[in-house]
Amino acid sequence: MILYFSGTGNSEYVAKKIAEELGDDMLNLFDKIRGHDYSISHSDRPWVIVSPTYAWQIPRLLYDWLSRTELKGNRDIYFVMTCGGGIGNADAYVKKLSLSKGLHYLGCAPVVMPENYIAMFQTPEREEALKIVEEAEKTIKNISLTIKNGTSFSELSITWKDKLSSGIVNSIYYPLLVHARKFYTTDACVSCGKCEKMCPLGNIHLEQGKPVWGNQCTHCMACICRCPKEAIEYGKHSKGLPRYTCP
Incomplete structure (x- = not known):
């Protein structure tokens, strides 16, 4: 069974490719996470x-869900993580x-x-993004073969840098930088409500037709990248950058 969580589509794309290669079932965890x-x-095949x-x-919201949920049946488990670098x-x-x-890990x-x-890095233009996705295909096939x-x-x-990044940096990064205070909408907002629907933590609600962010943001970037009018910004950093979703 392929279980996946995805904000802007990268992990969903990889999950679908693995499911196709293995002929396995897949489940989007969005509703389960949002609905607590x-x-x-249960799965008879490896997780x-x-x-x-x-x-x-x-993501901490996924770690929390996995911690609280009993996975029955097959005892083997694999993790596949999408990333921009490492x-x-x-x-x-x-x-x-x-x-x-x-x-069994x-x-x-x-x-x-x-x-x-x-919110913090440069998102690629479409042509560059498609090239990166194409290059990832071989990795996905090798991963699928190993699982099969x-x-x-x-x-x-x-490396020591990896340990530092996943340890101390992660523990500081979340409380210091993972918040929604810098999100805002421009006049391009048409009050479609898609950002509210796409938030895995239910952290967005509409007031007078405009999104308002709460205090439970996980920086999945679903709201800003999936806005059909590109009406959401994150401080000054996101201005002029392409919104990325996969594919």
């Missing part, structure tokens, strides 16, 4: 968790989580996809 649904999940990388770990030492944290749930594999973190064979992913080479 921690009911038992494959496909996730974006947030500050060199899996996943740091995320492997150590998902391994610890897997073992705490009595699961078979590794974590990164897939480099187009950068989507418009029931073998472990190759161990990643971890």
Whole structure:
């Protein structure tokens, strides 16, 4: 069973490709996370968790869901993480989580996809993004083959910088920088409400037809990147940058 969480589509794309290669079922965790649904999940086939990388770990909202949800049936579990550059030492944290749930951990594999973190980095133009996605196809196929064979992913080479990024930097980064205070809408907003519907934490509501952000933001970038009118900005940084969704 392929379980995935995705803000702007990178992880959804990878999950679909893996599901196609394996002929396996897949489940978007959006509704379960937003609805606080921690009911038992069951799979006769290995669990494959496909996730974006947030500050060199899996997103905390996904970590919380996995911690609270009993995964029954097959005891093997793989993690596949999309990233703009690297996943740091995320492997150590998902391994610890897997073992705490009595699961047989078979590794974590990164897939480099187009950068989507418009709040802090440069998002690619369409042509560049398509090239990166095309280059990721081989990695996705190799990952799928490993899962199909029931073998472990190759161990990643971890540096002191990776450990620092997934450890201290992650613990500081969330409380310091992951907030919604810089989001705002321009006059281009047409009050369609898509941002409200796309927020996995229900952190957006409309007041007089305009989105208002609460205090539960996870910086998934779904609202800003999926706005059909590009009417959402994040401070000054996002101005003029292309909005990225995959494909």
